[in-house]
Amino acid sequence: MAGRIVREDVEALRAQADIVAVVGDYTQLRRAGKSWKGLCPFHTERTPSFTCTPDGNFFHCFGCGASGDVYDFLQRVEGLDFPESVEALARRTGFPLRYEQLSARDRQAVGERSRLVEVTRLAREHYVARLLGEEGTAARTYLKERGFGRPEADAFALGYATEAWDDLSRALTGAGVAAEDLVKVGLSVRNDRGGLRDRFRARVVFPIMDARGDVIGFGGRILPGIDHGDFEPPKYLNSPETPLYRKSRVLYGVPQARQAIVARGRVLVCEGYTDVIALHQAGFANAVATCGTAVGAEHLRALARYAPEVVLAFDADRAGIQAAERAWEAAREVAAGGSTPLHLSVLPLPTGRDPADLAREGGAEGVEAAVAAAQPVVPFLLRARLADADLATDQGRTAALRAALEVLGREPDADLRRVWARDEIARPLGVAYDFVVATAGRMGVTLDAVAGVAARRRDPAARGAVAVDARGAATAEVRLERAVLRAVLQVPRLLPAAAAELAAEAFRHPVARTVWEAVAAAGGPGAAVDAVAAAAADDDVRGHVRAIALEEDPAEAGDPALRAEAVRDLVSRLLERRLEGEEAGLRDRLAAADAADDATARAEALRALQELGRRRRALREPAPEGAGPAGGPEASEGA
Numbered sequence: 152m153a154g155r156i157v158r159e160d161v162e163a164l165r166a167q168a169d170i171v172a173v174v175g176d177y178t179q180l181r182r183a184g185k186s187w188k189g190l191c192p193f194h195t196e197r198t199p200s201f202t203c204t205p206d207g208n209f210f211h212c213f214g215c216g217a218s219g220d221v222y223d224f225l226q227r228v229e230g231l232d233f234p235e236s237v238e239a240l241a242r243r244t245g246f247p248l249r250y251e252q253l254s255a256r257d258r259q260a261v262g263e264r265s266r267l268v269e270v271t272r273l274a275r276e277h278y279v280a281r282l283l284g285e286e287g288t289a290a291r292t293y294l295k296e297r298g299f300g301r302p303e304a305d306a307f308a309l310g311y312a313t314e315a316w317d318d319l320s321r322a323l324t325g326a327g328v329a330a331e332d333l334v335k336v337g338l339s340v341r342n343d344r345g346g347l348r349d350r351f352r353a354r355v356v357f358p359i360m361d362a363r364g365d366v367i368g369f370g371g372r373i374l375p376g377i378d379h380g381d382f383e384p385p386k387y388l389n390s391p392e393t394p395l396y397r398k399s400r401v402l403y404g405v406p407q408a409r410q411a412i413v414a415r416g417r418v419l420v421c422e423g424y425t426d427v428i429a430l431h432q433a434g435f436a437n438a439v440a441t442c443g444t445a446v447g448a449e450h451l452r453a454l455a456r457y458a459p460e461v462v463l464a465f466d467a468d469r470a471g472i473q474a475a476e477r478a479w480e481a482a483r484e485v486a487a488g489g490s491t492p493l494h495l496s497v498l499p500l501p502t503g504r505d506p507a508d509l510a511r512e513g514g515a516e517g518v519e520a521a522v523a524a525a526q527p528v529v530p531f532l533l534r535a536r537l538a539d540a541d542l543a544t545d546q547g548r549t550a551a552l553r554a555a556l557e558v559l560g561r562e563p564d565a566d567l568r569r570v571w572a573r574d575e576i577a578r579p580l581g582v583a584y585d586f587v588v589a590t591a592g593r594m595g596v597t598l599d600a601v602a603g604v605a606a607r608r609r610d611p612a613a614r615g616a617v618a619v620d621a622r623g624a625a626t627a628e629v630r631l632e633r634a635v636l637r638a639v640l641q642v643p644r645l646l647p648a649a650a651a652e653l654a655a656e657a658f659r660h661p662v663a664r665t666v667w668e669a670v671a672a673a674g675g676p677g678a679a680v681d682a683v684a685a686a687a688a689d690d691d692v693r694g695h696v697r698a699i700a701l702e703e704d705p706a707e708a709g710d711p712a713l714r715a716e717a718v719r720d721l722v723s724r725l726l727e728r729r730l731e732g733e734e735a736g737l738r739d740r741l742a743a744a745d746a747a748d749d750a751t752a753r754a755e756a757l758r759a760l761q762e763l764g765r766r767r768r769a770l771r772e773p774a775p776e777g778a779g780p781a782g783g784p785e786a787s788e789g790a
């Protein structure tokens with residue numbers, strides 16, 4: 152599909168996009184000077200190092216190095232390709248994209264995906280119309296009994312699939328949809344005679360949308376009180392696996408919940424569609440549901456992009472405990488893959504009660520209290536193991552101890568293992584901690600005190616401290632080059648006349664040099680950061696350009712007049728450093744000419760040295776009248 156969208160539109164849309172608003176859907180941003188800062192959606196962090204700026208429309212994370220423009224952001228955060236990111240942004244802002252005339256071959260190449268999501272969109276509209284129409288009376292009554300009215304129906308695009316065999320199939324093929332496509336998206340099934348029969352019949356229909364709002368599948372709840380003859384249909388039915396719908400990664404309610412998840416830093420994961428809707432109704436819009444499957448690694452990876460904290464709202468029965476255990480396994484798999492470690496906790500529900508009951512009966516306060524009482528997943532599992540045990544006998548206690556240690560042994564954090572062994576195993580079992588340690592040792596589970604020290608040594612925060620030291624030790628030379636580039640990219644108007652002498656050779660650090668080369672290729676200091684990024688040799692350099700354009704040095708904040716003076720000083724020092732190098736070379740030449748008694752070479756070297764001295768003095772001269780910063784536009788840029 153690449154290249155189908157008219158190039159000018161891509162550029163115009165990028166230019167008018169508000170990256171702060173787009174990013175703000177995924178992470179909370181706060182104003183910091185002329186840019187905005189927040190927690191990076193691409194890596195886990197406690198202090199914000201993700202920065203973006205509306206004037207250049209780009210972002211950079213000083214923590215993980217993620218960097219790019221508004222399209223790069225959408226591609227990365229939503230897993231889109233380039234044209235999809237353009238379309239997503241256009242949809243968001245109501246920008247009318249134009250498409251180039253398609254050749255026959257292009258038309259063939261047009262993604263199957265966009266054709267199929269058009270089919271599912273039409274199906275959603277059909278089901279919504281049925282719910283609101285005459286046929287939908289019973290379905291509306293059913294929803295009303297559950298406490299859902301028109302606002303919920305609208306927010307979640309609830310629909311109704313009638314009892315007829317082929318109501319949807321007939322309507323959509325009549326509207327020009329290919330029968331093949333209806334089968335492909337799992338809405339229709341071929342019957343023995345080759346005709347089409349609807350998969351969803353006599354059901355309240357819940358469209359399942361991806362983060363972009365494209366319908367990728369449906370869930371259906373059978374309407375009670377309908378005679379199905381001998382055949383008893385399943386209560387819940389979901390779309391089968393299709394090119395659009397993969398249940399291992401699908402979550403219900405993401406487009407409706409995304410903003411609230413980001414804002415609260417937490418997501419509630421339920422098992423039912425109506426749980427999600429009831430929680431939204433109670434003011435907990437940060438709820439989603441898996442669609443007929445356990446929480447897996449792909450679900451968690453998707454959720455980790457929005458919030459670090461995942462609360463599983465599961466039944467406290469055996470199935471719920473198993474589901475929590477599998478989710479914990481998936482979370483360990485995600486963490487082992489090097490991505491975001493999640494805080495996984497369990498909100499245990501009384502048997503037979505679902506989150507919808509909780510929301511209906513307890514309201515917002517009830518849900519709030521339950522979320523606050525959620526237990527981290529490991530203590531939850533340990534308590535479940537002990538609850539099963541017969542603690543009245545030695546044998547029962549030993550069996551419970553071994554069952555609990557079997558769970559604890561899978562916790563990778565040694566410090567947490569020790570804490571939980573004491574608080575969640577030894578104490579409730581009424582046995583000595585030493586006894587737990589000895590039993591654990593026989594089972595190959597380490598609980599020794601030394602492990603804690605080792606764990607702290609492996610602690611990323613501790614490693615971070617070392618990295619800061621290494622950065623601090625970076626030579627003054629590198630810092631000077633970086634500071635000059637900051638001035639070049641951030642406040643080019645403050646550059647002194649001598650900046651015209653800056654050249655690639657003035658930069659010794661390879662990164663600084665490539666960044667300078669991008670500046671030069673874009674037309675020199677004063678070029679827009681976008682243009683400099685576009686002129687950069689590769690993505691790596693582009694990342695550095697954006698980082699330098701956004702990075703702040705507290706020493707550089709404050710009075711604009713002082714800043715101008717500081718910039719002049721920086722540029723002089725950088726140029727002087729280069730002249731010093733040249734001077735050393737000339738003095739060598741002079742010494743060589745003396746030694747060889749070469750009068751001509753001697754005179755030449757002396758002339759060059761004099762010229763050099765003049766250039767050095769010129770560097771220190773104040774900027775020409777009128778070129779100074781007083782009253783310049785940067786006057787407002789301080790702090």
Ligand SMILES: [Zn+2]
Binds near residue numbers: 192217
């Ligand atoms: Zn980051």
